[in-house]
Amino acid sequence: MEYLNDMALFVEVVKARSFRRAAETLGMPNSTLSRRIGLLEKSIGLRLLHRTTRRIELTEAGQLYYERSKRIVEEARIAHEQLGEMVARPSGVLRVSLPVDFATTYLAPLLPEFAALYPGMTFDFDLTPRNVDLVAEPFDLAIRMAAPQTPNLIARVIARFTPRLYAAPGYLERNGEPHHPSELERHECLTMQNIGSWILHREAETVEVKVGSRFRGNSVAMIRRLATLEMGITAIPERVVVEELANGQLRRILPEWQLAPTSAYAVTETRLLPAKTQRFIEFLRERLREA
Amino acid sequence: MEYLNDMALFVEVVKARSFRRAAETLGMPNSTLSRRIGLLEKSIGLRLLHRTTRRIELTEAGQLYYERSKRIVEEARIAHEQLGEMVARPSGVLRVSLPVDFATTYLAPLLPEFAALYPGMTFDFDLTPRNVDLVAEPFDLAIRMAAPQTPNLIARVIARFTPRLYAAPGYLERNGEPHHPSELERHECLTMQNIGSWILHREAETVEVKVGSRFRGNSVAMIRRLATLEMGITAIPERVVVEELANGQLRRILPEWQLAPTSAYAVTETRLLPAKTQRFIEFLRERLREA
DNA sequence: GCAGATTGCGCCATTTTTGGAATAATCATT
DNA sequence: AATGATTATTCCAAAAATGGCGCAATCTGC
Numbered sequence: 001m002e003y004l005n006d007m008a009l010f011v012e013v014v015k016a017r018s019f020r021r022a023a024e025t026l027g028m029p030n031s032t033l034s035r036r037i038g039l040l041e042k043s044i045g046l047r048l049l050h051r052t053t054r055r056i057e058l059t060e061a062g063q064l065y066y067e068r069s070k071r072i073v074e075e076a077r078i079a080h081e082q083l084g085e086m087v088a089r090p091s092g093v094l095r096v097s098l099p100v101d102f103a104t105t106y107l108a109p110l111l112p113e114f115a116a117l118y119p120g121m122t123f124d125f126d127l128t129p130r131n132v133d134l135v136a137e138p139f140d141l142a143i144r145m146a147a148p149q150t151p152n153l154i155a156r157v158i159a160r161f162t163p164r165l166y167a168a169p170g171y172l173e174r175n176g177e178p179h180h181p182s183e184l185e186r187h188e189c190l191t192m193q194n195i196g197s198w199i200l201h202r203e204a205e206t207v208e209v210k211v212g213s214r215f216r217g218n219s220v221a222m223i224r225r226l227a228t229l230e231m232g233i234t235a236i237p238e239r240v241v242v243e244e245l246a247n248g249q250l251r252r253i254l255p256e257w258q259l260a261p262t263s264a265y266a267v268t269e270t271r272l273l274p275a276k277t278q279r280f281i282e283f284l285r286e287r288l289r290e291a
Numbered sequence: 292m293e294y295l296n297d298m299a300l301f302v303e304v305v306k307a308r309s310f311r312r313a314a315e316t317l318g319m320p321n322s323t324l325s326r327r328i329g330l331l332e333k334s335i336g337l338r339l340l341h342r343t344t345r346r347i348e349l350t351e352a353g354q355l356y357y358e359r360s361k362r363i364v365e366e367a368r369i370a371h372e373q374l375g376e377m378v379a380r381p382s383g384v385l386r387v388s389l390p391v392d393f394a395t396t397y398l399a400p401l402l403p404e405f406a407a408l409y410p411g412m413t414f415d416f417d418l419t420p421r422n423v424d425l426v427a428e429p430f431d432l433a434i435r436m437a438a439p440q441t442p443n444l445i446a447r448v449i450a451r452f453t454p455r456l457y458a459a460p461g462y463l464e465r466n467g468e469p470h471h472p473s474e475l476e477r478h479e480c481l482t483m484q485n486i487g488s489w490i491l492h493r494e495a496e497t498v499e500v501k502v503g504s505r506f507r508g509n510s511v512a513m514i515r516r517l518a519t520l521e522m523g524i525t526a527i528p529e530r531v532v533v534e535e536l537a538n539g540q541l542r543r544i545l546p547e548w549q550l551a552p553t554s555a556y557a558v559t560e561t562r563l564l565p566a567k568t569q570r571f572i573e574f575l576r577e578r579l580r581e582a
Numbered sequence: 583g584c585a586g587a588t589t590g591c592g593c594c595a596t597t598t599t600t601g602g603a604a605t606a607a608t609c610a611t612t
Numbered sequence: 613a614a615t616g617a618t619t620a621t622t623c624c625a626a627a628a629a630t631g632g633c634g635c636a637a638t639c640t641g642c
Contacts, residue, residue: 004295004367020589029631034590036629044371045378047563053589053638060429061377061565068370072363076295079359080335086352087336135341135348152607270338274352310620320601325621327599344608344619 006040009033010048011073014066017056090276091120097132098125098143101220102264105240106159106288107143114283121276129218134269140277142267155265156281159288161237163259166250171230177253178233181207188213188232190223198235200257207257224250235259264288297331300324301339302364305357308347381567382411388425389434391418392511393555396531397450397579398434405574412567420509425560431568433558434575446556447572450579452528454550457541461521468544469524472498479504479523481514489526491548498548515541526550555579 009026013033016022023030041047048062058066086092098107103125115121126132132139134153147155167177171188178184181200189198189211200207213232217223220240227234227241228249244250266281273281300317304324307313314321332338339353349357377383389398394416406412417430425433425444438446458468462479469475472491480489480502491498504523508514511531518525518532519540535541557572564572 002296003371004299004364005293007367007370008295018589030590031592031631031633032629035592038591041563044374045563046374046565047561050560051590053591053636054640056590060383061374064377065370065374068366068373072367072370073295075359075363075366076298079298079356079363080294082359083335083337083352083356086355092351135343136346138351140351269341272332272336272338274337311618321620322602322622323600329621342620344606344621345610346608347620 003040003043006036007069008073008076009036010040011066011069013037013056014049014058014062015070019051019056086274086276088275089120090118090274090279092274092276093122093124094141094276094280095124095139096126096141096143096280097128097134097137097139099129099145100127101240102143102145103127104221106264107284110283110287114280117283118276118279134267140268140274141280144265144267145262147263147265148267153267153269154271155267156285157263158266158281158284159264160261161264162261163235163237164255165233165235165253165257165259166227166241166245167233167253168228168230168249169251171227171232172251172253174230179254181209181254181257184209184211184233188215190215190226190232190234192216192218192220192223199260200254201260202256202258294331294334297327298360299364299367300327301331302357302360304328304340304347305349305353305361310342310347377565379566380411381409381565381570383565383567384413384415385432385567385571386415386417386430387432387434387571388417388419388428388430390420390436392531393434393436394418395512397555398575401574401578405571408574409567409570425558431559431565432571435556435558436553438554438556439558444558444560445562446558447576448554449557449572449575450555451552452555453552454526454528455546456524456526456544456548456550457518457532457536458524458544459519459521459540460542462518462523463542463544465521470545472500472545472548475500475502475524479506481506481517481523481525483507483509483511483514490551491545492551493547493549 009022012026013019013022016025019030019033019037023033026033037048046061047059048065050057050059107125111123115123126139131144131148132142134142143158144155175187178187181198184198190213191198191211196212197208197210200209215223215226215231217226220236223234224236224241224244226232227236228244233253238245241250245252266284268277268281300313303317304310304313307316310321310325310328314324317324328339337352338350339356341348341350398416402414406414422433422435422439434449435446466478469478472489475489481504482489482502487503488499488501491500506514506517506522508517511527514525515527515532515535517523518527519535524544529536532541536543557575559568559572
C-alpha cells in the first residue's frame with residue numbers, strides 16, 4: 001500500500017515520455033525518479049516500461065497501468081485542489097457557537113458587512129450559554145468570554161472589553177452618586193453570576209471592592225435592563241449601553257475609574273482552519289480590537 | 292504531489308475510526324500513522340479529523356476529502372490487483388521471436404500441451420533468423436541458439452543440445468564410414484554457417500577437426516535434408532533426426548563421439564516478466580532440459 | 583563516420599523518515 | 613471524584629530515502 005506516490009511519478013514519466021523531463025517537472029533529481037520507478041516495478045513484479053537511453057516505451061502491463069493510473073492521479077489532484085480552495089476561498093456554512101449577548105451587541109452589527117464581503121458563505125449561529133464540544137459537534141468556531149482551560153483548544157483574543165460603571169439617574173437620585181470606589185460596597189451592584197468583586201483602575205491606582213446585590217444574571221441584556229429600571233449600578237462595556245447613554249436612561253459614574261479589561265476569545269479545535277473560519281476570526285479581531 | 296500515500300492512510304484511519312486499529316490493519320506503528328496524517332493536514336493547511344484520545348470525528352474538510360479519497364484509493368487498489376493477476380494468471384498474447392528450426396523441431400510438438408494448460412493465452416510466433424530488437428519491437432521473448440553478447444538482455448538456458456554425427460547409408464557406401472574423427476576432414480561435412488570446425492568428445496578425450504563442405508546453410512532442416520540426400524555427414528541433435536533414423540534414411544556414425552553441447556536461450560529484456568512469459572520459459576526449460 | 587550531448591542507472595555521504603518507549607489526555611467504572 | 617484502562621502524540625536513536633556524481637550507452641548534428 002506504499003506504491004501510491006510512485007504511481008503518480010510513473011504517470012508523470014509516461015506523460016513526459018522521458019525520465020529527465022519528468023524529473024524536471026516534478027522538481028526532483030532523476031536519480032530518485034529512476035530508482036522509485038524501478039522499485040515500483042519490482043514491487044509489483046512487472047516491468048512497466050522498456051527503456052533505452054533515448055526513448056521509453058510502455059510495456060503491455062505499463063499501458064494498462066497507465067490508463068488506470070492517470071485517471072486516479074488526476075482525481076487525487078482535483079481532490080487536493082478542492083481542499084486548497086477551502087483554504088483559499090471562504091465558502092460554505094460557518095457554524096458558530098456564541099453567547100447571546102455577544103451576538104446581539106457586537107456581532108450582529110458587523111454581520112451585514114462580512115456577509116457582503118463573502119457572498120459564498122452562509123451562517124449558522126447557535127446562541128447558547130453552554131460550552132459546546134467543538135470536537136464532537138460540528139462547530140467551526142466558538143466565541144467565549146473567558147479563555148478555556150481545556151488544553152488542545154486554540155483560543156485567540158478577538159476583543160478586549162473595558163467595563164465602566166453606569167447607573168440610571170433615578171437610582172443615583174435615590175441612593176446618591178458614589179465619588180470613590182470604596183463607596184460602592186453600600187450600593188446595589190448588578191453583576192454577572194459568580195462575580196464577587198470588582199477590580200477598579202484609575203491610572204496606576206487599583207482598588208478592589210466587594211460587590212453584590214439582590215440580582216444576578218448570566219445575561220448582559222438582563223443586567224442592563226435592570227440598570228435602566230433603576231435597580232443598581234452596573235459595570236459594562238460602553239458599547240453595550242451606548243443607546244441608553246444617548247437617551248439619558250443611564251449615566252456614567254466614577255468616570256475616571258474602569259474595570260480590568262476582559263477578553264472575548266475565538267476558540268477552535270485547531271490552527272489548521274478553512275478560509276471561512278480564518279477570515280471570520282480575522283474580521284472580528286480587526287473590528288473589535290478595542291470594543 | 293507527495294501526499295498520495297498519506298491519502299490511503301487517511302482513508303484507512305477513517306474506515307477504522309481509530310488510529311490504533313488503522314495502524315494495526317496497515318501493519319505500521321501508530322506513531323508513524325499519527326505523524327503522517329498530521330503532516331498531510333499541515334501540508335494542505337486543514338485539519339481533516341478532530342481527535343480526542345477516545346474518538347475520531349471527521350471535520351467538514353475531512354468529510355469531503357474522505358468521500359473523494361476512498362474511491363481513489365479503492366481504484367488504485369484494483370489497478371494493482373489487476374497487475375497482480377497479470378503476474379499470477381497467464382493471459383494475453385505471447386509474442387515470441389525464434390529460429391525456424393527450433394520452432395518446427397522442438398517447440399511445435401510441445402505447443403498443444405502448453406496451450407491446453409493456459410486457455411487464456413494466445414500466441415504470435417515470429418520465425419526469423421534475425422535478432423529482433425526486444426526493446427523496440429513488442430516481443431515478450433526471443434529464443435536464440437547463442438547467448439546474446441548485448442548487455443541488459445537477460446538470457447536463460449532453456450535447452451542443451453548434444454549434436455551427434457549422422458549420415459545417409461548411401462553416402463557411407465560411396466565414401467566409406469569414418470572410424471575416427473580425424474578421418475572427417477576428407478569427408479563432406481554439412482555445417483551451419485560460420486562453423487569452421489567440430490570439437491568432438493569421447494569420454495575425456497577431445498579432438499578438434501576442421502570441417503567444411505560445398506554446402507552451408509543457416510537452416511537445420513536444410514542441412515538434414517541434404518544429409519538424407521546423401522550429400523554428406525552432419526552433426527545434429529538426435530531429436531532432430533529421430534524420424535530419419537527410424538526409417539533408415541540416416542544412420543549414426545562414430546557413435547562413441549559427440550560434439551560439444553550447445554544451448555538454446557530464452558532472451559528477455561528484463562527479469563520482471565508477466566506470468567505468460569514466465570510460464571512459457573519455465574515450461575520450455577522443463578521439457579527441453581536435455582534435448 | 584564522429585564528437586558532443588543526452589539519458590538512465592549505480593554508488594555513497596547526507597538528510598529525512600521511521601518506530602519503540604515515554605507522555606499526555608480522555609473515558610468508563612467504582 | 614478518583615482510579616485505571618485505552619489511545620493519540622512526542623521524543624530520539626536507528627534505518628531508509630535522497631541526490632550529486634560518475635559511468636556506460638545511445639542518439640543527433642555535423
